[in-house]
Amino acid sequence: xxxxxxxxxxxxxxxxxxxxxxxxxxxxxxxxxxxxxxxxxxxxxxxxxxxxxxxxxxxxxxxxxxxxxxxxxxxxxxxxxxxxxxxxxxxxxxxxxxxxxxxxxxxxxxxxxxxxxxxxxxxxxxxxxxxxxxxxxxxxxxxxxxxxxxxxxxxxxxxxxxxxxxxxxxxxxxxxxxxxxxxxxxxxxxxxxxxxxxxxxxxxxxxxxxxxxxxxxxxxxxxxxxxxxxxxxxxxxxxxxxxxxxxxxxxxxxxxxxxxxxxxxxxxxxxxxxxxxxxxxxxxxxxxxxxxxxxxxxxxxxxxxxxxxxxxxx
Amino acid sequence: xxxxxxxxxxxxxxxxxxxxxxxxxxxxxxxxxxxxxxxxxxxxxxxxxxxxxxxxxxxxxxxxxxxxxxxxxxxxxxxxxxxxxxxxxxxxxxxxxxxxxxxxxxxxxxxxxxxxxxxxxxxxxxxxxxxxxxxxxxxxxxxxxxxxxxxxxxxxxxxxxxxxxxxxxxxxxxxxxxxxxxxxxxxxxxxxxxxxxxxxxxxxxxxxxxxxxxxxxxxxxxxxxxxxxxxxxxxxxxxxxxxxxxxxxxxxxxxxxxxxxxxxxxxxxxxxxxxxxxxxxxxxxxxxxxxxxxxxxxxxxxxxxxxxxxxxxxxxxxxxxxxxxxxxxxxxxxxxxxxxxxxxxxxxxxxxxxxxxxxxxxxxxxxxxxxxxxxxxx
Ligand SMILES: Nc1ncnc2c1ncn2[C@@H]1O[C@H](COP(=O)(O)OP(=O)(O)OP(=O)(O)O)[C@@H](O)[C@H]1O
Ligand SMILES: [Mg+2]
Numbered sequence: 131x132x133x134x135x136x137x138x139x140x141x142x143x144x145x146x147x148x149x150x151x152x153x154x155x156x157x158x159x160x161x162x163x164x165x166x167x168x169x170x171x172x173x174x175x176x177x178x179x180x181x182x183x184x185x186x187x188x189x190x191x192x193x194x195x196x197x198x199x200x201x202x203x204x205x206x207x208x209x210x211x212x213x214x215x216x217x218x219x220x221x222x223x224x225x226x227x228x229x230x231x232x233x234x235x236x237x238x239x240x241x242x243x244x245x246x247x248x249x250x251x252x253x254x255x256x257x258x259x260x261x262x263x264x265x266x267x268x269x270x271x272x273x274x275x276x277x278x279x280x281x282x283x284x285x286x287x288x289x290x291x292x293x294x295x296x297x298x299x300x301x302x303x304x305x306x307x308x309x310x311x312x313x314x315x316x317x318x319x320x321x322x323x324x325x326x327x328x329x330x331x332x333x334x335x336x337x338x339x340x341x342x343x344x345x346x347x348x349x350x351x352x353x354x355x356x357x358x359x360x361x362x363x364x365x366x367x368x369x370x371x372x373x374x375x376x377x378x379x380x381x382x383x384x385x386x387x388x389x390x391x392x393x394x395x396x397x398x399x400x401x402x403x404x405x406x407x408x409x410x411x412x413x414x415x416x417x418x419x420x421x422x423x424x425x426x427x428x429x430x431x432x433x434x435x436x437x438x439x440x441x442x443x444x
Numbered sequence: 445x446x447x448x449x450x451x452x453x454x455x456x457x458x459x460x461x462x463x464x465x466x467x468x469x470x471x472x473x474x475x476x477x478x479x480x481x482x483x484x485x486x487x488x489x490x491x492x493x494x495x496x497x498x499x500x501x502x503x504x505x506x507x508x509x510x511x512x513x514x515x516x517x518x519x520x521x522x523x524x525x526x527x528x529x530x531x532x533x534x535x536x537x538x539x540x541x542x543x544x545x546x547x548x549x550x551x552x553x554x555x556x557x558x559x560x561x562x563x564x565x566x567x568x569x570x571x572x573x574x575x576x577x578x579x580x581x582x583x584x585x586x587x588x589x590x591x592x593x594x595x596x597x598x599x600x601x602x603x604x605x606x607x608x609x610x611x612x613x614x615x616x617x618x619x620x621x622x623x624x625x626x627x628x629x630x631x632x633x634x635x636x637x638x639x640x641x642x643x644x645x646x647x648x649x650x651x652x653x654x655x656x657x658x659x660x661x662x663x664x665x666x667x668x669x670x671x672x673x674x675x676x677x678x679x680x681x682x683x684x685x686x687x688x689x690x691x692x693x694x695x696x697x698x699x700x701x702x703x704x705x706x707x708x709x710x711x712x713x714x715x716x717x718x719x720x721x722x723x724x725x726x727x728x729x730x731x732x733x734x735x736x737x738x739x740x741x742x743x744x745x746x747x748x749x750x751x752x753x754x755x756x757x758x759x760x761x762x763x764x765x766x767x768x769x770x771x772x773x774x775x776x777x778x779x780x781x782x783x784x785x786x787x788x789x790x791x792x793x794x795x796x797x798x799x800x801x802x803x804x805x806x807x808x809x810x811x812x813x814x815x816x817x818x819x820x821x822x
Contacts (some may be wrong), residue, residue: 163464188660188664206819211664220657220660222658222659222660223661226467227463231460235460238452238456239453239665240665240666241450
């Protein structure tokens with residue numbers, strides 16, 4: 131149904147969206163091949179939700195054009211909706227209806243064949259059967275997410291757009307969730323999923339990072355880290371807060387991030403950095419090691435870098 | 445049915461609405477209670493045909509004619525002579541304080557003028573702040589006067605039997621052409637209650653979805669605006685029929701209102717009228733930003749239907765501008781249709797002049813609703 135397979139599932143160019151005078155998404159271009167899981171990351175207010183809404187036809191871009199599943203974003207919103215499963219960031223099912231009623235409503239809006247069987251099947255595979263007659267409003271956060279995911283894969287879409295699907299979900303349920311997403315991707319479904327969790331980002335084939343309305347980097351985890359050009363030292367020891375305070379504001383240091391008894395110190399210019407760190411290297415209470423920067427180091431760095439350049443945070 | 449309007453999807457929306465409605469017992473209860481309470485209020489508590497209304501007299505000419513006239517007034521039971529005043533100002537004072545409803549002035553030389561066939565002027569001033577209170581009393585007037593004077597002008601005065609009226613009655617207030625009674629109130633009440641509940645029930649339908657965030661979900665699925673509207677309106681058509689049945693039953697059993705015409709024809713008119721109001725409410729909810737705004741807008745639309753549809757005030761008694769506004773309201777036409785069918789036994793041909801405007805209104809409202817329904821979140 132989704133046209134010749136080599137053509138990308140999402141293919142958009144220079145999408146822009148403005149609210150009032152404020153540009154919320156700024157000339158974003160994105161290509162997502164079929165069967166891939168793309169992680170969509172970025173600080174709060176960077177424009178992820180707005181981008182996803184433009185992709186599924188819920189918002190009309192002010193500028194730019196492109197296709198989703200081979201259909202034009204502006205002209206064929208109707209056709210896109212039939213093949214996209216969109217999971218909203220905020221829970222958006224009917225709280226005064228039961229799980230079963232919600233799912234069967236969705237099945238009928240999509241005019242699925244044998245809707246009741248389909249609903250039974252999805253409830254089985256998502257372990258929702260026991261709670262079938264519980265009102266959606268009375269579900270806990272994690273179960274709400276599960277219902278939402280069930281509803282958006284019910285019509286077997288070719289593209290899943292998931293907006294922070296695992297926010298507030300416990301680790302076990304999150305792992306199940308991601309196993310499910312990988313299973314779907316294996317079947318050829320394309321997934322664009324926004325998240326704030328680093329370990330989730332690491333489970334994606336590719337990462338798209340947005341900050342301040344713009345797409346900053348994209349690529350695999352390794353590519354994104356490499357593009358940050360960061361050099362990172364990890365220090366372990368007892369008086370790390372003192373060390374952190376004395377290094378703060380040092381132009382040679384790009385980011386400082388404490389992780390329990392360890393501190394990640396990153397910079398872009400290794401020589402300058404060595405000079406700044408030299409006085410502390412001989413301290414016996416500290417253990418130094420040169421490590422590869424984490425994705426989080428890279429993101430914090432990107433955010434700081436583009437915050438200086440791109441104006442204030444939203 | 446992949447591209448056109450799908451009845452299957454309308455059914456899906458309809459079932460969803462019914463399920464939600466079933467769990468919203470308070471709303472359901474209110475919808476059934478409103479017609480009952482209103483009927484009791486208007487049918488029993490509010491008497492629009494008050495008798496023995498306080499009346500003051502300013503008599504500037506005592507004569508047998510005057511006495512006969514006053515006796516005639518009292519015999520109607522509408523007037524109760526409570527005061528005799530000696531000048532205009534005193535009379536106006538009483539009116540202003542609300543102590544009397546009417547002041548009747550018998551001019552000087554009243555008897556002589558009658559005999560000379562000069563048509564003397566009998567002035568009746570009425571407190572018009574509540575025009576309906578005086579309506580029946582005033583419409584009884586002409587009969588009284590002619591009868592009373594006929595009786596006096598016999599024997600030697602027979603020659604004076606006028607060709608037209610012997611005296612010129614001047615009433616200082618609006619003339620009420622349509623008499624008011626319970627018979628008349630029931631059709632009006634049906635129009636007003638259905639307008640009120642119809643608009644309010646759907647006015648929140650979309651704003652609620654928007655405020656709860658479910659609109660984003662609904663919009664992301666392949667359902668068309670017309671399908672959403674039809675599905676959301678349909679359950680309330682059923683509720684509207686229930687309300688109408690309650691009103692009709694009460695009208696017949698409690699107030700003995702006759703049902704001369706066809707109930708089937710009434711049902712047909714009813715469905716168009718219900719859709720008019722529900723679509724109007726839907727339009728409000730498509731245009732309003734939040735629930736508060738939707739409610740304010742609904743009241744703004746409901747008020748004219750109560751005031752200018754011919755329910756509160758006789759339609760022909762209203763000034764022209766009010767009549768023009770009234771002519772734009774579905775309730776105006778529906779009330780006429782119900783009166784026609786119930787009280788006059790009208791058939792389709794006779795109600796047609798009032799039926800087609802309803803139909804046009806329905807189509808226009810639906811078109812506006814579709815125009816306002818946004819398929820995106822922009
Ligand atoms: N309807 C709207 N009207 C005005 N501004 C809006 C609207 N929707 C979003 N914005 C603004 O657009 C910007 C981007 O919002 P968006 O929801 O896309 O961010 P996000 O990346 O999804 O953030 P988060 O991680 O917090 O979900 C924000 O500054 C937000 O205030
Ligand atoms: Mg968001």
